[in-house]
Amino acid sequence: MIDYDGCFSSAARTMQASAIRKMGGLGGRVPDLISFAPGFPAPELFAWEEFRDVAQSVLSGSDPSVLQYGSTRGYRPLVEALAQILSERGIAATPEEILVTTGSQQALDLTARVFIDPGSVVLVELPTYTGGITAFNNAQATLVGVGQDSDGIDLEDLDRVTVRERAAGRRIAFLYVVPNFQNPTGVLMSLEKRQRLLEWAARRSVLIIEDDPYGALYFDDVAAAADTRPIKADDRDGRVVYLSSFSKTVAPGFRVAWVAAPAAITAKLEVAKQAADLCTGGLDQRIVYEVWKRGVLTARLPKLRSHYQEQRTVMTRALRRELGNLVSWPEPKGGFFLWAAFPERVNTDALLTRALARAVVYVAGSAFYVDGRSSNLARLAFSAPSAARIEEGVRRLAAAVREELDVSTSSVLAAPGAPGRPASP
């Protein structure tokens, strides 16, 4: 028997699997499981008919380049369309500053490859997106967390951490942020904070990776398009690398996303992408491009927004009804996620066993923290299950929380003075 451990590089030996992907694997094993774990779009919102029409015309055989290798940069008409999409978001980017990627996840991986040396510091929000954590960890970065307020990253903590890390002689590769409806908290960074963050980055000479897959999915009862203005839109000195994706607005199965960055950075990312996959699938790019060109995407956005807004309302009402003030959350103003805080003595890692026994699953808060903490927090994705499944899933989850509280209350009562679990900031 070969000991394959010895075959792996030291980087491979320390690679971590995505906690969310692990949860996704449970689906087949637990009958009738209701999953609030993955941030999947609602499948009934996919534009099946339009995709079919577009695919048929793209695959007519009249253009042999459709199934040929394509340029690493991306399908040129799509790159030009992206320049227009970006300009509608306030970002002026030329085709030389744009790179199509195979999902934003690839953009995170390429970013890691071109900016991180082993041991470089990557500054991340506490909590932050697990896909960012895995990509940066795989490049052997040291991830350092920065606190968040209700309107986004805590700028004082950010400065404190930056000064501390540099004083210790560590190189800061970049700061990674998700300003629009953050994954996992749903928090929307205020416009004022975005401005101050840019000023801070210029003062401290730090690159910002801005990841924005959810910006178009604001809920118009509490937010407007203007509230989601990308940081990149006001980046005058080329300090921001902007990532976005068609995964949440068209469909993640196409794996089409993009980066907009200063030309010198885009060129370097392109070289890294050559080694990763030569090019993003040409068929996927053409379908997404045609879907955009025919106006399907623009016409559907209001429907997507109102659908997810309604899903959010169903989840928040169900949580309030089932758990009263045993649960709280920052109001999601868009996106797919609700960041639930249960009473401090509920540890959401431990609660998972009870939740699974009741056929409901979520992602425990610990998956999103780079400081290893366990907590009373959980990410509940309201995007994919139907309204009826959300209601039923919340009922199951509430029963699990109650059961956990009964047990922990009796154990606390049995051991007077026993400390509760640490609160999360």
Ligand SMILES: Cc1ncc(COP(=O)(O)O)c(C=O)c1O
């Ligand atoms: C913040 C964030 N970044 C990147 C991604 C990856 O998206 P893609 O499907 O474009 O790879 C996701 C997906 O959930 C996400 O939430």
